[in-house]
Amino acid sequence: MSTYNPPLQDASFVLDQLIGLDQMCNDLKLDEVNSELASVIVEEAGKLASEVLAPLNSVGDQNGATVSEGAVTETQGFSDAYQQFVENGWATLTGPEEFGGQALPNVLGTAVNELWHSSNMAFALCPMLSQGAVEALIAHGSDELKAQYLPQLISGEWTGTMNLTEPNAGSDLAAVSAKAVPDGEQFRISGQKIFITWGDHQMTSNIVHLVLARLPDAPAGVKGISLFIVPKYLLDEQGQPAAQNDVSCVSLEHKMGIHGSPTCVMSFGDNEGAIGYLVGEANKGLSYMFTMMNHARQSVGLQGLSISERAYQQAVQYSQERFQGSNRDGSKIAIINHPDVRRMLMAMKAGNEAMRALAYSAAADIDRAHHGDAASRSRVELYTPIVKGWMTELAQELTSLNVQVHGGMGFIEETGAAQHYRDARILPIYEGTTGIQALDLIGRKTLFDNGTALKHLQQEIQASVDTLRNSESESLQQLGRKLETALKQACNAGDWILDNAAQDKELMGNVSFDNLMMMGYLTGGWLLAKSAIQAEQLKQTDNAYGAPFLNAKISTAQFFADHYLPRVGQHSETILTGLRHTFALDIDLL
Amino acid sequence: MKILVTVKRVIDYNVKVRVKSDNTDVDLANVKMALNPFCEIAVEEAVRLKEAGVATEVVVVSIGPKACQEQIRTALALGADRGIQIETDSMPESLNAAKLLAKVIAEEQPELIVMGKQAIDSDNNQTGQMLAALLDMPQGTFASELKLESGKAQVTREVDGGLQTVELNLPAIVTTDLRLNEPRYASLPNIMKAKRKPLAVKTPADLGVELKEHSKLIQVTPPAERQAGIKVASVDELVEKLKNEAKVI
Ligand SMILES: Cc1cc2nc3c(=O)[nH]c(=O)nc-3n(C[C@H](O)[C@H](O)[C@H](O)COP(=O)(O)OP(=O)(O)OC[C@H]3O[C@@H](n4cnc5c(N)ncnc54)[C@H](O)[C@@H]3O)c2cc1C
Numbered sequence: 001m002s003t004y005n006p007p008l009q010d011a012s013f014v015l016d017q018l019i020g021l022d023q024m025c026n027d028l029k030l031d032e033v034n035s036e037l038a039s040v041i042v043e044e045a046g047k048l049a050s051e052v053l054a055p056l057n058s059v060g061d062q063n064g065a066t067v068s069e070g071a072v073t074e075t076q077g078f079s080d081a082y083q084q085f086v087e088n089g090w091a092t093l094t095g096p097e098e099f100g101g102q103a104l105p106n107v108l109g110t111a112v113n114e115l116w117h118s119s120n121m122a123f124a125l126c127p128m129l130s131q132g133a134v135e136a137l138i139a140h141g142s143d144e145l146k147a148q149y150l151p152q153l154i155s156g157e158w159t160g161t162m163n164l165t166e167p168n169a170g171s172d173l174a175a176v177s178a179k180a181v182p183d184g185e186q187f188r189i190s191g192q193k194i195f196i197t198w199g200d201h202q203m204t205s206n207i208v209h210l211v212l213a214r215l216p217d218a219p220a221g222v223k224g225i226s227l228f229i230v231p232k233y234l235l236d237e238q239g240q241p242a243a244q245n246d247v248s249c250v251s252l253e254h255k256m257g258i259h260g261s262p263t264c265v266m267s268f269g270d271n272e273g274a275i276g277y278l279v280g281e282a283n284k285g286l287s288y289m290f291t292m293m294n295h296a297r298q299s300v301g302l303q304g305l306s307i308s309e310r311a312y313q314q315a316v317q318y319s320q321e322r323f324q325g326s327n328r329d330g331s332k333i334a335i336i337n338h339p340d341v342r343r344m345l346m347a348m349k350a351g352n353e354a355m356r357a358l359a360y361s362a363a364a365d366i367d368r369a370h371h372g373d374a375a376s377r378s379r380v381e382l383y384t385p386i387v388k389g390w391m392t393e394l395a396q397e398l399t400s401l402n403v404q405v406h407g408g409m410g411f412i413e414e415t416g417a418a419q420h421y422r423d424a425r426i427l428p429i430y431e432g433t434t435g436i437q438a439l440d441l442i443g444r445k446t447l448f449d450n451g452t453a454l455k456h457l458q459q460e461i462q463a464s465v466d467t468l469r470n471s472e473s474e475s476l477q478q479l480g481r482k483l484e485t486a487l488k489q490a491c492n493a494g495d496w497i498l499d500n501a502a503q504d505k506e507l508m509g510n511v512s513f514d515n516l517m518m519m520g521y522l523t524g525g526w527l528l529a530k531s532a533i534q535a536e537q538l539k540q541t542d543n544a545y546g547a548p549f550l551n552a553k554i555s556t557a558q559f560f561a562d563h564y565l566p567r568v569g570q571h572s573e574t575i576l577t578g579l580r581h582t583f584a585l586d587i588d589l590l
Numbered sequence: 591m592k593i594l595v596t597v598k599r600v601i602d603y604n605v606k607v608r609v610k611s612d613n614t615d616v617d618l619a620n621v622k623m624a625l626n627p628f629c630e631i632a633v634e635e636a637v638r639l640k641e642a643g644v645a646t647e648v649v650v651v652s653i654g655p656k657a658c659q660e661q662i663r664t665a666l667a668l669g670a671d672r673g674i675q676i677e678t679d680s681m682p683e684s685l686n687a688a689k690l691l692a693k694v695i696a697e698e699q700p701e702l703i704v705m706g707k708q709a710i711d712s713d714n715n716q717t718g719q720m721l722a723a724l725l726d727m728p729q730g731t732f733a734s735e736l737k738l739e740s741g742k743a744q745v746t747r748e749v750d751g752g753l754q755t756v757e758l759n760l761p762a763i764v765t766t767d768l769r770l771n772e773p774r775y776a777s778l779p780n781i782m783k784a785k786r787k788p789l790a791v792k793t794p795a796d797l798g799v800e801l802k803e804h805s806k807l808i809q810v811t812p813p814a815e816r817q818a819g820i821k822v823a824s825v826d827e828l829v830e831k832l833k834n835e836a837k838v839i
Contacts, residue, residue: 005604032785037781037785040660040663040664040667040781040784041781044664044667044775044781047775047776048775084775087777088775088776088777088778089777089778089779089780090778092778092779102779546619548620
């Protein structure tokens with residue numbers, strides 16, 4: 001199966017040059033952290049990722065988790081790998097110090113998470129969900145709940161889950177119907193949750209479920225949902241897992257991908273009712289979910305990068321081993337030399353580097369926002385649906401290209417190309433579908449603030465256009481012209497939406513997807529163009545990257561500008577039509 | 591007991607090695623570098639001895655330009671206590687390295703010195719032996735097992751015919767073979783701690799060593815490209831080719 005090489009050089013370029021990690025850490029007074037430490041951390045994480053987790057990726061695909069009598073057994077090898085992951089402290093990376101975390105910045109956590117997801121996404125979902133539970137408890141849990149659950153969740157001794165979805169409540173969480181009935185200080189939870197990732201396993205001594213449910217007197221709809229902690233094993237006086245709670249995994253879904261990640265139907269309260277503890281205040285559960293959403297959604301967007309990177313590496317490798325066609329002298333041609341194969345490889349590389357630039361930038365803005373920077377806060381809001389929506393959609397195209405590079409062998413499971421393609425397919429679905437991201441971007445993130453955050457972004461892109469156009473380098477000038485064209489197209493479409501959405505109620509829904517994708521290609525192209533500016537500057541100095549890498553950075557930005565930036569124009573044109581015919585047909589004509 | 595471990599910065603074993611176009615040397619510009627795998631085993635062994643309560647301090651030494659501090663930090667992240675860098679402009683040849691190390695050892699007075707049996711860049715397999723000669727210390731090379739008992743080291747050595755066990759008086763020099771242990775991965779808390787561990791820098795002059803040119807690198811050429819194989823139609827043809835073309839039988 002395919003090996004995985006952590007892309008250390010590009011990660012360090014994005015962290016140090018594009019984001020300016022040292023400057024950021026200075027500004028945020030993170031004295032302990034600098035780019036040198038970051039590169040050591042990423043490199044060491046890369047060893048565990050490539051040597052321990054990556055070899056288990058296809059094992060998980062072929063031998064998924066199993067369930068028997070309410071208990072899930074994970075793929076063989078996962079538990080040992082998880083122990084190693086925890087013993088080496090990786091689960092603690094971004095956790096707060098007072099609960100045993102290393103308090104490292106989110107952007108560094110993101111760079112490291114990229115590696116876990118590239119090496120084994122099904123596995124890495126488990127710590128990813130624990131991180132979600134940690135966030136929820138830090139933001140909204142009482143001191144008592146924090147003291148009881150955070151240290152073990154942060155160390156990784158226990159894992160966490162998110163129990164939101166029910167058969168009738170998916171995108172529309174307002175429809176949640178699980179029940180919570182007060183019982184003294186605690187609550188009795190009952191109901192069924194579906195599609196619960198890592199809902200059960202035997203890797204740890206406890207699992208902490210975060211569950212959305214309704215109190216008996218709760219108002220209907222979004223304002224009547226509360227958030228509870230429901231541990232698999234109740235804690236005894238010493239805080240140790242003891243009696244089994246009334247919760248179990250009823251069955252596992254048979255899925256298209258991520259077979260190594262158990263997707264559970266969870267049943268709460270089959271007997272006396274599962275004991276749960278209220279997190280924060282009653283009826284505020286959904287708004288709490290929103291406070292965690294940026295991080296959770298960006299994490300899924302990051303998975304889009306991770307899996308595409310793994311697919312890309314496999315494609316580069318295979319295309320050098322497969323020979324088709326002969327030269328005049330009779331020697332065979334490796335397919336990597338065919339222009340169309342090369343196009344696919346460049347499309348993957350350029351797409352990945354744009355995604356990395358965007359994912360890390362958005363993650364760094366979360367750090368700045370945490371430290372009170374208002375501009376970063378609104379940038380995070382704007383970026384999040386783009387990271388989640390655009391990156392996971394692009395991952396479909398890029399993992400498909402890997403299959404294509406493999407030709408017939410790509411369709412044959414044996415090569416493993418199909419696994420990345422199948423695994424990637426969940427990404428635009430969970431944690432809010434692309435449709436939901438698109439609505440979020442156009443509605444809450446654009447129309448709601450009258451385009452203020454959007455205009456700031458456009459201005460920043462314009463500043464880069466100016467820098468590029470005034471550059472001495474012909475390549476950068478060209479890049480500047482292409483980015484300028486795309487920016488104008490995006491501004492036209494954006495202004496038009498802002499001008500017309502109020503009168504035309506259908507408009508927003510019709511064009512939301514095109515708006516999302518347009519913003520994705522524009523931001524990706526912009527960040528690569530910025531990277532090219534940095535690369536050009538670095539070339540003039542003594543630097544740690546070397547001319548081949550820096551020149552490649554510039555050429556990759558140019559390829560992106562030729563191959564992907566024109567899509568900004570296409571989406572913009574579509575938006576300007578208003579897609580008037582979306583509802584032209586009555587349902588019986590569909 | 592104090593243990594001194596030597597570590598060398600070498601080209602990462604995953605990197606495809608390229609030769610400079612003028613054939614003067616291997617091209618190391620912007621190439622990923624790493625801790626020599628045999629040295630990593632040496633660090634692991636020392637850290638295990640510390641964890642077992644046998645050793646009290648693990649000191650790592652590396653010789654080379656400033657960048658080799660990265661490898662010292664890696665060793666510190668694996669559990670070593672402090673580092674010493676001996677700053678030189680380029681990587682010293684084996685005898686110079688042995689002379690520098692001899693001086694450090696005279697200062698540090700460790701009871702055990704653990705080294706990689708060879709570095710994967712130049713593959714010389716001689717620094718440990720030279721150092722033992724310079725210090726007139728017992729040596730146990732190619733160790734696949736190491737036991738310390740009552741002031742002596744028992745070293746199981748991987749020799750051509752099988753395994754040989756020798757007993758050495760301390761202080762002694764042990765060089766590691768691949769099977770001695772399986773090095774751990776650095777843990778995140780230890781990576782963070784490594785930053786704060788002491789790292790001293792010394793020069794050859796501080797140690798009173800004058801580096802001499804004992805050998806000269808004349809030329810580096812890449813190995814010949816492997817030719818594509820051919821299919822033979824019959825066993826007879828195979829035998830014929832082995833005899834007359836390959837001339838191996
Ligand atoms: C493998 C896997 C793991 C999962 N893990 C978890 C987990 O750990 N915890 C958890 O709680 N959930 C989990 N989920 C559930 C996941 O979050 C939901 O499947 C997802 O939110 C979509 O909900 P749904 O499946 O009900 O689809 P629906 O909501 O039925 O959506 C169907 C289609 O309708 C569209 N749609 C729906 N509403 C709108 C709207 N208002 N406007 C425009 N389009 C709309 C959607 O975009 C989609 O295309 C997981 C799902 C899977 C498959």
